Amino acid sequence: MLYQINRLVEQSSTRILSGIANFLPGVIALLVILLVTFVVAVIVRAVLGRFLRRVNFDEVLHRWGFPEVAEWSPQRSPSRMVVRIVEWGIIVIGLLIGVNALDATLTSMLVVRLFEYIPHVLGAVVILAVGTYAARFLARSVLISAVNFKIQSARLLSLGVKWMVMVVAAAMALEQLGIGGEIVTLSFGILFGGIVLALALAVGLGSKDMVSRSWEKQDQGDETKDERLQHL
Amino acid sequence: MPNFDVLTQNGTAPVQEVGAADILIAIPTYNNADTIVPLVKAARTGALQFPEYKTVIMQTDGGSDDATLKKAKDALDGWSNFIQTSYPLYPVHKFAMSYHALPGRDSAFETIFSTAEQLGAQACCIIEPGIKSLPPEWIGSLVQPVLESGFDFVSPQYLRHKYEGTLINGILYPAVRALYGKQIRQPIGSDFAFSRAFIQHCLSENKCNHEIRRQAVDLCTTLEAVHSGFKICQALLGVRPRVRRDPSELNTILTETVGPLFGQMELTAEQWQRVHGSESVPTFGLRFDAEVEDPVVDVKPIIEKFRFGVVNLQEIWALILPPATLLELRKMSRQPDQEFRFPDEFWVRAIYDFSVAYRLRTLGREQLMGALAPLYLGWAASFVLSVRESRPSEVSLRIENLCRTYEAEKPYLISRWRWPDRFMP
Numbered sequence: 061m062l063y064q065i066n067r068l069v070e071q072s073s074t075r076i077l078s079g080i081a082n083f084l085p086g087v088i089a090l091l092v093i094l095l096v097t098f099v100v101a102v103i104v105r106a107v108l109g110r111f112l113r114r115v116n117f118d119e120v121l122h123r124w125g126f127p128e129v130a131e132w133s134p135q136r137s138p139s140r141m142v143v144r145i146v147e148w149g150i151i152v153i154g155l156l157i158g159v160n161a162l163d164a165t166l167t168s169m170l171v172v173r174l175f176e177y178i179p180h181v182l183g184a185v186v187i188l189a190v191g192t193y194a195a196r197f198l199a200r201s202v203l204i205s206a207v208n209f210k211i212q213s214a215r216l217l218s219l220g221v222k223w224m225v226m227v228v229a230a231a232m233a234l235e236q237l238g239i240g241g242e243i244v245t246l247s248f249g250i251l252f253g254g255i256v257l258a259l260a261l262a263v264g265l266g267s268k269d270m271v272s273r274s275w276e277k278q279d280q281g282d283e284t285k286d287e288r289l290q291h292l
Numbered sequence: 293m294p295n296f297d298v299l300t301q302n303g304t305a306p307v308q309e310v311g312a313a314d315i316l317i318a319i320p321t322y323n324n325a326d327t328i329v330p331l332v333k334a335a336r337t338g339a340l341q342f343p344e345y346k347t348v349i350m351q352t353d354g355g356s357d358d359a360t361l362k363k364a365k366d367a368l369d370g371w372s373n374f375i376q377t378s379y380p381l382y383p384v385h386k387f388a389m390s391y392h393a394l395p396g397r398d399s400a401f402e403t404i405f406s407t408a409e410q411l412g413a414q415a416c417c418i419i420e421p422g423i424k425s426l427p428p429e430w431i432g433s434l435v436q437p438v439l440e441s442g443f444d445f446v447s448p449q450y451l452r453h454k455y456e457g458t459l460i461n462g463i464l465y466p467a468v469r470a471l472y473g474k475q476i477r478q479p480i481g482s483d484f485a486f487s488r489a490f491i492q493h494c495l496s497e498n499k500c501n502h503e504i505r506r507q508a509v510d511l512c513t514t515l516e517a518v519h520s521g522f523k524i525c526q527a528l529l530g531v532r533p534r535v536r537r538d539p540s541e542l543n544t545i546l547t548e549t550v551g552p553l554f555g556q557m558e559l560t561a562e563q564w565q566r567v568h569g570s571e572s573v574p575t576f577g578l579r580f581d582a583e584v585e586d587p588v589v590d591v592k593p594i595i596e597k598f599r600f601g602v603v604n605l606q607e608i609w610a611l612i613l614p615p616a617t618l619l620e621l622r623k624m625s626r627q628p629d630q631e632f633r634f635p636d637e638f639w640v641r642a643i644y645d646f647s648v649a650y651r652l653r654t655l656g657r658e659q660l661m662g663a664l665a666p667l668y669l670g671w672a673a674s675f676v677l678s679v680r681e682s683r684p685s686e687v688s689l690r691i692e693n694l695c696r697t698y699e700a701e702k703p704y705l706i707s708r709w710r711w712p713d714r715f716m717p
Contacts, residue, residue: 119713197656200608204662207604208543210597214604289589289672291459291545292480 089161097154105147112139184233191229195222213262224255307375307410314345315435316413320379320400321364322354324421329367331426335419336371338431345439348373348411352403354381354396379403394420398509405491415439416491417446420482424533433527433577434485441576443525445517446485449477449575450532453586454679454687458672461691463550463643464511470698471557472518473567477526480510480549490522501559508552515556519563528577546661546668554650565706569699594673595632599625601666608663612649617642624670634674636697642667643698644705648712 112118117139121129133141160171199222206214231248234240317335321328332349339347351364353376361376368374379400394400401418408416415438419426437443460478468479486494493516500512517524557564602625609618620638627633646664650657679687707714 116713200655200659201662203604204608204659205543207601208541208597208662208665210600214600289458289594289669289676290456291542291672292457292549 083162086162090158093154093158093161097151097158100154101147101150104150105143108146109139109143112142117142180236180238184236187233187236188229191225191232195225195229198222198225216262217259220255220259224252227251227255307377307407310348310373310375310411312346313348313373313411313413314415315339315342315347315439316350316404316408316411316416317347317431317435318350318352318404318407318416318418319364319421320352320354320394320397320404320418321356321360321421322394322396323356323358323360325356325358325360325363327421327423328360328364331419331421331423332364332367332374334426334428335431336368337428338426341428341432342435342439345414346373348375348413350375350377350404350407352377352379352400352407354379354394354400375407377403377407394422398505398512401509401513402495405486405495408486408488408491409495412488413491414488415485416488417485418483422482422534427530430483430527430529433529434483437525437527437574437576438485438487441525441574442487442523443574444487444490444522445514445524446527446576447476447478447514447524448481448483448532449526449528449577450481451528451530454682454684455586455589455676458675459545459549459668462639462668462671462675462694464553465691466640466695466698467553467643468515468518469570469695470702471564471567472515472560473570474518474524475570475572475695476514476518476524479514480508482510482532483529484510484513485527486513487522490517493520493522500556504552504555504559507548511549511552511556515560519560525574525576528575542665542668543658543662546664547658550646550664551650551657551661554647557647558651561709565709568702570695589676591632591673591676592629594669594676595629598666598670598673601670605663605666608655608659609667611654612660612663613642613645617645621667621670630677632670632674632677634671636694637701639667639671640694640697640701641704644701644708647705648708651709652712 118130118137121138129138129141130136134144156171156174199218202221203214203218206217211217227248231245235245317339319328319331319335324331328351332351335349339349349368349371351361351374353361355378365374365376379396379402381396381399404416404418415435417431417434419430434446434448437446460480464479465477469475494513500516505512602621606618609621613621617638620635624632624634624638646660649655650660654660655663675690679690682690
């Protein structure tokens with residue numbers, strides 16, 4: 061009896077100790093990986109921060125035509141935002157690698173799933189970035205052209221184009237992330253159709269007078285052309 | 293050298309048969325059936341002014357689908373030294389929006405230069421169509437300085453009414469003068485003459501890039517002559533009676549004239565930063581005694597366009613212009629129509645600011661020229677109002693003062709060019 065109790069205690073102790081012995085290297089590996097990750101993150105933060113300050117990243121971004129990035133950024137500094145994104149990116153990647161080192165099946169699956177999702181996140185980020193750039197470029201082109209054609213609602217038109225492109229980009233990004241599914245596509249279709257209809261009505265009604273004036277000028281022949289400046 | 297096809301239809305002589313020439317009078321054409329006959333006839337009369345030289349008249353065509361080629365050939369029937377060639381038109385020429393009636397001018401110039409070189413011509417002049425009649429004396433005025441005075445590049449100077457060529461008076465002439473130090477009144481134009489040495493230089497080492505050449509081959513050629521130290525002069529030609537056609541969009545004109553100038557500034561920054569002041573260039577040709585009648589220009593819609601720009605483009609101008617200029621523009625927009633003035637100092641600084649923005653690619657380049665359009669109209673309205681009661685000599689003085697402001701403000705340009713962020717908040 062005593063022998064059996066002794067054997068059971070021995071077996072359970074061995075199991076626990078061997079379990080700890082099996083788990084401990086993983087924990088140590090996790091701690092080492094986290095430590096290395098933090099060190100790398102701190103170094104990258106310092107180097108990247110200094111580099112971005114040296115190239116005047118905030119001003120360059122403003123000059124490239126993205127002044128509102130500063131508004132979303134911590135302390136109105138896009139370079140700080142970039143540094144933080146990179147820093148936290150490194151920490152998250154380090155954490156995932158560390159968790160994977162524990163060799164737990166559940167965490168491994170989680171890590172695999174997360175890594176599988178990263179390309180979708182990157183794709184969405186790229187779509188949003190391209191969409192933002194395209195929206196800004198098109199909005200400016202429309203504004204400048206509309207001003208030169210003296211269209212009274214130039215700013216409204218430009219704003220409409222900007223948000224239309226942004227909405228398209230946001231819908232595409234959400235689709236890329238797999239969020240919303242059919243609802244996003246459907247609501248995007250409704251929203252886009254609505255914007256186009258609203259713009260068509262606005263331009264149609266707004267430019268009615270302009271078109272009739274243009275026809276009147278055509279009827280009057282070339283008289284008005286004489287009043288034009290001869291630029292060259 | 294480009295390849296070009298020699299058209300031998302209707303019996304005109306191919307280049308090889310003509311052999312050699314002393315003078316080449318070249319006329320690039322594209323659907324100019326309405327004006328080609330008086331042009332080639334005047335060219336022939338002009339050629340007769342030089343009996344001691346062998347003169348060849350050349351028509352190079354961009355693929356006209358009207359009777360341009362046939363009419364030219366018929367008009368010069370019996371003239372043995374007449375050649376008809378075609379110049380290549382590439383898709384970029386066909387599809388690009390241009391204010392020129394002649395597509396592929398750069399390609400036409402290249403074909404003419406190649407032909408002149410092949411013929412060994414001592415002097416070559418180019419007369420562009422789009423002109424109702426050509427006084428035969430023009431040929432002499434253009435060619436003589438090359439043949440008799442050893443000049444390499446002859447640029448035209450036309451007699452114009454005071455509201456004509458506001459873009460040349462307001463930007464191109466004063467900017468080229470301040471930047472490169474030569475007082476060339478018409479840095480872009482339609483009629484030029486060149487020496488053999490200059491043509492050989494252009495064929496072998498033209499520093500303009502393709503895009504700038506395509507948009508403004510005339511400006512490129514003028515600046516090439518200046519940079520490379522060729523002997524330059526001007527020929528007074530009188531009135532150029534242009535054929536009326538639908539006016540082009542201002543944006544297109546700015547993109548094809550001011551854009552290439554800014555592009556050249558980028559390529560030649562080392563040179564123009566070393567130039568101080570400017571010098572006049574010798575002028576030959578006909579004296580202008582006649583005065584041209586000035587048309588009525590209604591400035592009200594022009595000022596309105598400027599004001600509309602001030603209201604709507606602040607956000608975009610703020611990327612290009614320093615705050616002091618923006619403030620001044622807002623003040624200007626509140627002036628009553630008849631007292632509307634755009635001070636030269638602010639105008640010149642604005643042009644220099646735009647050139648810096650062009651270099652820094654602050655905006656897309658066509659967008660930049662679009663953003664310049666309302667400002668230019670504001671200055672043009674102010675210019676029209678300021679010279680409304682002026683005699684021609686007073687108008688010249690007004691332009692001279694503007695040119696001096698361009699020269700005086702050049703240190704501002706150099707500072708902004710070197711330290712673009714210093715003036716911006």
